[in-house]
Amino acid sequence: MLIIRSLSEFSVGLKNLSDSDDTYVLKKALEETEAIKDVGHAGTAMRFLTAYLATIPGEFTLTGSHRMKERPIGSLVTALKKLGAEIEYLENEGFPPLSISGGAIRGGDIGIEAGISSQFISALMMIGPVLEGGLKVRLKGDVVSATYIEMTLSLMNRCGIGATFDGNQLVIPEKPYVLDDFSVESDWSGASYWYQIAALMPGSSIKLPYLIPQSLQGDAVLVDIFEPLGVKSYFQEDGVLLNSHTIDRPDSFEYDFTGCPDLVQTCAVTLCSMGIPFRLSGTRTLRVKETDRIAALESELKKFGFMLSSHEAGEWIGWDGSLCDPVADPVIQTFHDHRMAMAFAPMAIGKSQIAIEDPGVVTKSYPGFWDDLVKAGFGIDSI
Numbered sequence: 330m331l332i333i334r335s336l337s338e339f340s341v342g343l344k345n346l347s348d349s350d351d352t353y354v355l356k357k358a359l360e361e362t363e364a365i366k367d368v369g370h371a372g373t374a375m376r377f378l379t380a381y382l383a384t385i386p387g388e389f390t391l392t393g394s395h396r397m398k399e400r401p402i403g404s405l406v407t408a409l410k411k412l413g414a415e416i417e418y419l420e421n422e423g424f425p426p427l428s429i430s431g432g433a434i435r436g437g438d439i440g441i442e443a444g445i446s447s448q449f450i451s452a453l454m455m456i457g458p459v460l461e462g463g464l465k466v467r468l469k470g471d472v473v474s475a476t477y478i479e480m481t482l483s484l485m486n487r488c489g490i491g492a493t494f495d496g497n498q499l500v501i502p503e504k505p506y507v508l509d510d511f512s513v514e515s516d517w518s519g520a521s522y523w524y525q526i527a528a529l530m531p532g533s534s535i536k537l538p539y540l541i542p543q544s545l546q547g548d549a550v551l552v553d554i555f556e557p558l559g560v561k562s563y564f565q566e567d568g569v570l571l572n573s574h575t576i577d578r579p580d581s582f583e584y585d586f587t588g589c590p591d592l593v594q595t596c597a598v599t600l601c602s603m604g605i606p607f608r609l610s611g612t613r614t615l616r617v618k619e620t621d622r623i624a625a626l627e628s629e630l631k632k633f634g635f636m637l638s639s640h641e642a643g644e645w646i647g648w649d650g651s652l653c654d655p656v657a658d659p660v661i662q663t664f665h666d667h668r669m670a671m672a673f674a675p676m677a678i679g680k681s682q683i684a685i686e687d688p689g690v691v692t693k694s695y696p697g698f699w700d701d702l703v704k705a706g707f708g709i710d711s712i
Contacts, residue, residue, distance in 0.1 A: 330511055332377050332455050333488055335359045336384070337506035344512040345539060350693045365390045370619055370665060370693060372400060373448055375425060379405055380452035383414040384459055385431040390419070392426035396665055399424065400617055405449040408441045409434065412460070436460035436503060440467040443497075446614060447474035450499070451481040457501030458490050466499040473614050476547025476588040483545050515539035517548035519695045520569075521595040522671045524551050526705070527573040528558045528599055529678040535705075538568035547588040554584060554596065558603065578605055587611030590618075593646070594672035597626050601635045601648060602676055608647035616643040619693075620664035629673065632659035660684040667693040674702065684712065 330343050331352070346352055355374040358366045359381075366382075366389060368374040375393055379402060382389045392398075403423030406416050415430035436457070441449060450466065457464030472478070482494050489507035493500045520537050527533050542549075542564045552562045552569075559576040562569050582605050586593050593612055600607045615622035623646050627637045630648075634655035639646040661683065663669040667690045677683040688711075691698040699709055 330484065330513060331355055331359060332381055333484065333506055334508060335381065336455065336459050337488070337508050339506070339508040341508045342510040344510065345515065346513055347516060347694070348696050350696070364388055365392065368393045368397065370394050370396060372397065372446075372619070375400070376402065376405060376446065376448040376452045377455070379416070379427060379429070380409060380456045382429045382431050383409050383412075383416065383434045384456050387431050389429045389431060390426060391429060392419075394665075396619060397425055401445060402427070402449075404442045404445055405452060408439050408449070408453060408466075411439050412437050412464075434460060436462035436464050438465040438467070440469050442470055443468035443472040444470045444613070445473070445617070447472075447477040450478050454478070454481050454485065454492065454499060454501060457492070457499075458485070458504050458506060461503060463503040464499075464501045466501070468497045468499070472497070473587060473611075474547070474590060480545040480547070514541065514544060514546060516694070517544060517546045517551060518591040518668075519698075521548065521551055521592050522675060522695075522698070524555045524560055524571060525595050525599045525672070525675045526678065527560045527571045528555055529602055529675055531559055531573050531575040533571075533573050535571040536568060537571065540564075540569045542569075548592055550589055551592065554592065557582075558599065558605075578603065581605065582607040584609055585611040590614050591668065594622060594626060594668045597637070597646065597648075598630065598672045598676060601630055601633070602679070604650075606648055606650045608645055610645040612639075612646055613643035615646075619666040620669070622666065622668070625662075625664050625666065625669055629659075629661050629669065632656040632661070633676070658684070660686060663687045663690050665690055667691050667695065671695060671698055674698075674707075677707065 351371045351373055354368050354371045358378055378391055401423055412434045414434040417428040419426045419428055453466055482492055485492050490504055523535050523537055527535050560571055560573045582600055586609055593609055623639045623643050630637055634652045636651035636653050637648050661673045670685050670690050703709055
């Protein structure tokens with residue numbers, strides 16, 4: 330919505346914006362006039378700004394953290410250059426940082442590989458209405474995280490665009506965005522850690538405000554994923570109430586996370602903690618997130634005695650029940666990944682304690698996470 334507002338001629342209020350680092354970084358980059366824009370670890374901001382700045386007259390440098398410089402952006406840049414964008418790589422081909430000469434881009438018909446990141450596609454979609462002649466985007470290969478594409482499409486169409494998506498082609502007309510004051514949904518991926526806590530504490534009751542059943546977010550499938558793990562969701566006028574109960578442990582758990590990859594860490598840690606073998610598929614994008622999330626899960630869960638396995642290209646990650654000797658007093662590495670810290674924190678349930686390095690990483694998406702755990706009765710000490 331920040332990008333859409335910036336592309337429109339409307340200065341409207343956006344209510345319930347997240348106070349996360351990602352939101353702050355993007356808002357700052359859009360509002361400030363500096364030519365050098367550093368997004369740190371914010372991958373969403375990097376992808377969305379790459380396309381957005383290509384539409385704005387001026388010279389820009391778009392950079393980020395060391396890890397950001399290892400995250401591929403070549404497919405998006407190639408697509409933008411086919412539309413006339415002037416973008417150069419400042420260090421390694423296919424990766425940030427980027428030099429962008431904005432204003433030369435035009436509309437047209439392009440193809441883009443759809444198997445790396447849906448954010449590449451969302452970035453193109455959002456600029457489509459302001460390009461001369463609009464934009465047609467053909468998606469090549471298997472589409473990952475299609476729910477995020479559909480969420481972007483729904484938001485654009487709420488703002489008057491009338492774009493269409495038939496499964497492998499997006500048609501976006503040249504048309505001005507029309508905005509009114511907008512209330513942003515709360516984050517279902519942030520809610521996942523409370524579903525996890527509920528599952529690990531049968532008999533608990535947790536109220537999560539500002540979450541709605543008719544959500545645009547793919548991560549709202551939490552409701553279905555966690556029901557067989559003992560968590561029932563009751564939607565109320567001001568949010569959702571979670572009630573958990575003891576279950577007969579299933580022999581195994583399988584799920585395709587293609588549409589909700591940000592839930593994989595939460596679910597893997599939950600299932601190991603509950604002693605339920607699993608195979609989680611649709612996970613190949615996890616290799617190129619804030620860290621290699623598959624490798625990170627394998628290394629950190631091994632500290633608790635869980636021997637995970639995975640497909641080399643990241644197609645799946647699983648646990649067949651194999652165990653090893655756990656590490657005494659394990660310390661969890663986050664690898665600069667907010668979701669590693671938050672997914673592992675609930676493992677303190679049933680243990681004397683758990684230690685997590687670099688707890689400040691949670692500010693990327695959920696700055697109040699540790700404070701909320703304290704409100705829920707967890708004891709937290711800074712070492």
